[in-house]
Amino acid sequence: MIEGILLEGLIYGIMVLGVFITFRILDFPDLTVDGSFPLGAAIMASLIIAGQPLWFALIMAAIGGVLAGVVTALIHNRLGVPNLLAGILTMTMLYSVNIRVMGGKANISLIRQETILTKFNSLFPAGFTQDMSNLIFFAIVAIAAMMLLNIFFRTDLGMTMGAMGNNPQMVISTGANPAMLKTIGVALSNGLVAISGAFAAQYQGFADVNLGQGTIISGLASVMIGEFLWKSNRISVLTLRVILGSILFRAVMYIGRFYGYYINLTPNDLKLITGLLIILSLVITRGRDTMKWLTWSKRSDGRAKTPDVPAGAGKAR
Secondary structure, eight states, X not given: OHHHXXXXXXXXXXXXXXXXXXXXXXXXXXXXXXXXXXXXXXXXXXXXXXXXXXXXXXHHHHHXXXXXXXXXXXXXXXXXXXXHHHHHHHHHHHHHXXXXXXXXXXXXXXXXXXXXXXXXXXXXXXXXXXXXXXHHHHHHHHHHHHHHHHHXXXXXXXXXXXXXXXXXXXXXXXTOOHHHHHHHHHHHHHHHHHHHHHHHHHHHTEEETTTXXXXXXXXXXXXXXXXXXXXXXXXXXXXXXXXXXXXXXXXXXXXXXXXXXXXXXOGGGHHHHHHHHHHHHHHHHHXXXXXXXXXXXXXXXXXXXXXXXXXXXXXXX
């Protein structure tokens, strides 16, 4: 049970890192994720079936995700389409693209195919379980992704991108190009999402055109759950919270899936649980920020103030 939760949490944690970039760093609600996740799985599976090298298949999956993000950014930047609608348009188009990538099929089986996981598993002795070797592999991949993101967001480009999410006007005044920054950020995000989809297909043994359904919702829930662990503005802590939030979210889904029958919950109710988790997270965040504002007001003049909460005080940061 615990191994399964950790495995899914780490696999999808790579996807949540991508959601974190657009949702928290760029303040760009990107629904492309629901299309780029199965795109990565489709490219990986198709190239494996075609006999291409595994490293090449993984790189191409990442490139496919990057291109999906670029399309969304171009629709938003060049055509003036709102970011939410731009993501919906790309996600919708990717459904047809994914089917074409898989040769007109809705799914591809990877059973009995050599994958990155099977090659990694072969490095361990016979008594080593497959779940344990998979857990080691995805822990390495997740840590590597975190470290690379930490390095990136300490560069001038990464810090400028982070500043743009908080104060776009300040970034524009420095001469930076906000459209280019959004394009890079959304492309990087969807590249990570596609890599996660490629690994998910290998772990599950198949790629399916509907593999990404609800991915953005689970990603948002994971990001918000991670934010309740502890407060920090350090990028290394922020990315660590994302991975831990993904694991905790998978644990909640596991509990709902296997113990929900006591209250008449079925697997069909998991999306309801996910939605309620996000709503609860938003309510708690708004309440916590409101309490901080009132506490600050009381400390400012010695008595509790009752003004309207300023705009953005209850907004998820």
